Amino acid sequence: MALLINDDCIACGACVMECPNEAISEGDPIFVIDPERCTECVGFYDQPQCVEVCPTEAIVSDPDHKETKEELLDKKKRIHGE
Amino acid sequence: MMKEALLYQKMKDNTVRCYLCAHRCVIHDGKKGICKVRENHGGTLFTRVYGHTIAQHTDPIEKKPLYHFYPGSKAYSIATPGCNFHCRFCQNWDISQIVNENILNFEQKASPEEVVLSAKQKQCKSIAYTYTEPTIFFEYSYDIARLANEKRIQNIYVSNGYMTSEMLEMISPYLDAINVDLKAFRDVTYRRLLGSRLQPVLDSLKKIKQLGIWLEVTSLIIPGINDEETEIREMANFVAEELGKDVPWHISRYFPAYEMEDVPPTPVETLFTVREIGRDAGLNYVYIGNLGYHDDMDTKCPQCGQLLIKRSYFGIVKNTIREHHCPNCGLEIAGVGM
Numbered sequence: 001m002a003l004l005i006n007d008d009c010i011a012c013g014a015c016v017m018e019c020p021n022e023a024i025s026e027g028d029p030i031f032v033i034d035p036e037r038c039t040e041c042v043g044f045y046d047q048p049q050c051v052e053v054c055p056t057e058a059i060v061s062d063p064d065h066k067e068t069k070e071e072l073l074d075k076k077k078r079i080h081g082e
Numbered sequence: 083m084m085k086e087a088l089l090y091q092k093m094k095d096n097t098v099r100c101y102l103c104a105h106r107c108v109i110h111d112g113k114k115g116i117c118k119v120r121e122n123h124g125g126t127l128f129t130r131v132y133g134h135t136i137a138q139h140t141d142p143i144e145k146k147p148l149y150h151f152y153p154g155s156k157a158y159s160i161a162t163p164g165c166n167f168h169c170r171f172c173q174n175w176d177i178s179q180i181v182n183e184n185i186l187n188f189e190q191k192a193s194p195e196e197v198v199l200s201a202k203q204k205q206c207k208s209i210a211y212t213y214t215e216p217t218i219f220f221e222y223s224y225d226i227a228r229l230a231n232e233k234r235i236q237n238i239y240v241s242n243g244y245m246t247s248e249m250l251e252m253i254s255p256y257l258d259a260i261n262v263d264l265k266a267f268r269d270v271t272y273r274r275l276l277g278s279r280l281q282p283v284l285d286s287l288k289k290i291k292q293l294g295i296w297l298e299v300t301s302l303i304i305p306g307i308n309d310e311e312t313e314i315r316e317m318a319n320f321v322a323e324e325l326g327k328d329v330p331w332h333i334s335r336y337f338p339a340y341e342m343e344d345v346p347p348t349p350v351e352t353l354f355t356v357r358e359i360g361r362d363a364g365l366n367y368v369y370i371g372n373l374g375y376h377d378d379m380d381t382k383c384p385q386c387g388q389l390l391i392k393r394s395y396f397g398i399v400k401n402t403i404r405e406h407h408c409p410n411c412g413l414e415i416a417g418v419g420m
Binding site: 014029053056 | 099106113115273274
């Protein structure tokens, strides 16, 4: 499933540069993840990189975007090609 | 004690933006900033540590370390819990990282008046805001510093340099000296291991010089993290060129701590290499700390090499500087109260 930034976010922006899918952007006032682009880092890293760096543990699973690992991998291929 | 914070702005929906430090946290109603010290209640930002200390000690000024600021004097040193960094190798993590909220209940109450009085009674030349990050207890340190200043007691920060320029401008009339940690010269290291960014620290360092606050810089050298020669050279060049060749640079030896227990202590040879790089960059005062007794803690005249201040571990043994000048060649020695 894609990830979601909740209101523990303090808008430090640490996550933005870590994302291999450019799925995170600055919202108003906190950052947002585009579920169409978030692959939870599947195909790139073992752990979601944004979760690793978030200082306030504000990045959690998005219950509205449940996906299997295969679906996430497909999404990665759609975004980046094979 | 909850006290309304300084340096924040109110936004829509009871959200606030704190601009005490360079994280410039957006804090929703009921939430805390990255420091876990500043909390939003109904659109008003409060500090949770005002008037409560987790440590009060009398230290030699050399322990801060400040080697060119009233050498041989005592600094009344205080801290509250909390930090805006999350260094994986923090040496004081038990008080800097609020892992358990209970830490806020172990604090000792001390009003600004009481702190200044204690400093005076213990014949301290200065009050040092240290051990954790003074930026985080700004409101408290600001009130103490103003009172201390009236009583002719000096004020010192030992800081990671992550405050905003707004904060520096506000404290600068009362802040006499600061030691700033320059923990790496790679943004990725600041992001990955410290939970922050490099550029705001560099901005603060330059601002501190502009404001005329006495500055010394400390760099903890960690094997495999920031000990690569190119990085060290860039760091030393930054200090020499952007801050000045008379800014003392303290190279500090790393010891395993917190979440980085697996990284070994810095090899002594590495510290000597770093010292040489510092001298190559033109820095006049390069010191090695955390190495036990060593003559690299002594101040020598950058012009004639005369021994000026002999230091033992945390204190001075002998100071031959005469009114800021080398007694041998007459060169002016940088610093305050030398």
